[in-house]
Amino acid sequence: MTAIATLGSHCSLQVLKGASDEGLKTILVCEKKREKLYRRFPFIDELVIVESFKEILEQKCQSALEQNNAVLIPHGTLIAQMSSKEIESIKTPIFGNKWILRWESDRMMKEKLMKEAHLPVPKPVTNPKDISKLVIVKRQGAAGGKGYFMAANEDDYNTKRNQLISEGILSADETLYIQEYAAGVLAYLQFFYSPLTKELEFFGVDQRHESDIEGLARIPSEQQMKSKKVPSFNVIGNSPLVLRESLLDEVYTMGENFVEAAKRIVSPGMNGPFCIEGVYDENAKFTSFEFSARIVAGTNIYMDGSPYYSLLFNEQMSMGKRIAREIKIATDRGELEKITT
Numbered sequence: 001m002t003a004i005a006t007l008g009s010h011c012s013l014q015v016l017k018g019a020s021d022e023g024l025k026t027i028l029v030c031e032k033k034r035e036k037l038y039r040r041f042p043f044i045d046e047l048v049i050v051e052s053f054k055e056i057l058e059q060k061c062q063s064a065l066e067q068n069n070a071v072l073i074p075h076g077t078l079i080a081q082m083s084s085k086e087i088e089s090i091k092t093p094i095f096g097n098k099w100i101l102r103w104e105s106d107r108m109m110k111e112k113l114m115k116e117a118h119l120p121v122p123k124p125v126t127n128p129k130d131i132s133k134l135v136i137v138k139r140q141g142a143a144g145g146k147g148y149f150m151a152a153n154e155d156d157y158n159t160k161r162n163q164l165i166s167e168g169i170l171s172a173d174e175t176l177y178i179q180e181y182a183a184g185v186l187a188y189l190q191f192f193y194s195p196l197t198k199e200l201e202f203f204g205v206d207q208r209h210e211s212d213i214e215g216l217a218r219i220p221s222e223q224q225m226k227s228k229k230v231p232s233f234n235v236i237g238n239s240p241l242v243l244r245e246s247l248l249d250e251v252y253t254m255g256e257n258f259v260e261a262a263k264r265i266v267s268p269g270m271n272g273p274f275c276i277e278g279v280y281d282e283n284a285k286f287t288s289f290e291f292s293a294r295i296v297a298g299t300n301i302y303m304d305g306s307p308y309y310s311l312l313f314n315e316q317m318s319m320g321k322r323i324a325r326e327i328k329i330a331t332d333r334g335e336l337e338k339i340t341t
């Protein structure tokens, strides 16, 4: 029997609850400091206690997973805490495509794949000298918005960058990525592609709440102007959103284009959950600034099923449960290699 394993953070509760509901054994790789938290949840069958998540790269941890025929579900914490090379070296089968995670972590590769998928991306700015419109400055990898800042011109960029370096938030040798700021309504579009059915499913939409950029909007402009603090985009939580129905057709097209592009560029393609992240402007035109090539924490808001999945499944279906269902079907058919790397 296959077991489901994941790192204790991000969306692990949802993933393991879904696996347990599907009758699969659940294993949590858990940092010692979080043991008390995760012992509260009876659907977690086994805890593999580690000092740091990096231990998942060690033989001892991988053997524990291998003994249980575990499939590892990757999420944002794996990407944030390990290099692409380290993730690719993991021997435990990883759900989806571990090779595409490198395309998520590297800003240049990310831009290439998004363009290949015909996603309307904001213009990148390669040199701070060329900042002529409002831009957002980002760090590499999935930093969760921490240390990101906005700048209106080169001077503004240098002042804020230097301030964040002096505060220890950025390091002086860090390569930053600059992109035009897209204003509008945030929408993080969540999908699942099944290589078993060859179908794309639209799961749901969330919005991220980010601090303290959102806190800034609650302060009168007089105080905003006096503040010397550089606001960050540090994600705190997520809330649900449903789209105007007239936007859905384009949403599916974007998802399909992404799946097609991933198939061409990074074999075996975009299998499993993924997310296209962006904003709708005043003409309901979507600009996409980001994708995640694995489950996103924004799916946590739909642990009892999402509005769009209630149209596709006659049962409550979370993203965690959908992943477990896929693994169960593939295991029964002896096709696990089709959905793992």
Ligand code: ATP
Pocket (backbone or CB within 6 Å): 076, 122, 136, 138, 141, 142, 143, 144, 145, 146, 148, 179, 180, 181, 182, 183, 186, 208, 210, 233, 277, 279, 289, 290, 292
């Ligand atoms: P993740 O944790 O999803 O991997 P990340 O660290 O890669 O995130 P982004 O999602 O690219 O970062 O950006 C973080 C936040 O910054 C977004 O949620 C959004 O609020 C804001 N943002 C990023 N790019 C843009 C843009 N071009 N225009 C407007 N806002 C943006």
